Amino acid sequence: MYKIIIVLSLSFLSLSAFSQVVKLTEQEKEKFQKRTLEKINEFQAQLSIIASKDTDSYTKKIYSEGILDLFINKGEKPDPCPGSGSCDPVIMEVSSTRTNSKKRIPVKAYLSSLAKLEYSKVVVTAAKSCHVSSLYEKGKDEFGNPIYAATATYYQEFVGFIDGKPAYRDVTQKIVEVEVRHTTDLEGSRWIILLGDVSVKDTTS
Secondary structure (H helix, E strand, O other): OHHHHHHHHHHHHHHHHHHOOOOOOHHHHHHHHHHHHHHHHHHHHHHHHHHOOOOOHHHHHHHHHHHHOOEHHHHOOOOOOOOOOOOOOOEEEEEEOOOOEEEEEEHHHHHHHHHOOOOOEEEEEEEEEEEEOOOEEEEEOOOOOEEEEEEEEEEEEEEEEEOOEEEEEEEEEEEEEEEEEEEEEOOEEEEEEEEEEEEEEEEEO
8 A cells, every 4th residue: 555655646746747847047047048058159169079080980980979868859850740840850951162052861870981081181160150049938848848959050161181281271250059858857957958959150261
């Protein structure tokens, strides 16, 4: 009897935790803006390691998997596909001043391509400081908690070398969609920041 009561009590507490709607205060929103900046800086630093020819293939693989943890659904297609919203994987848009073109590819494929570029040396760095917009409420999750969104602008410099000489260089202004969601898991009840699609706004040589 005691075991049944304990189990029922725990179940009730779990349901209560999920059913209680939580929201961010304005002060908390500002805090998450700053944390988003940290996420973008972390993202760019890991891209540099993946692109570098000084990084071995095993380390590139580990960092690629780590970067995917920063993205919505680890960059993969949602499974099952939601009734509303996108059913596509997270997209990374890339550009080239050489061909004056843009291309949209899944972020997972982008990381794989970045790790295998046919240059003798590759340098990817943050060109300018990042900017994050104010958070706004874009919808609700299955428990009624608000889903917050923002956009972050960052600048990325790419230089590819052949035989010690720069063969291609560009600076790209990119816009990344950001979501702040509430989750309850083994680590407790908390808010998490996830990156979404990345688009190219401008590319210069």
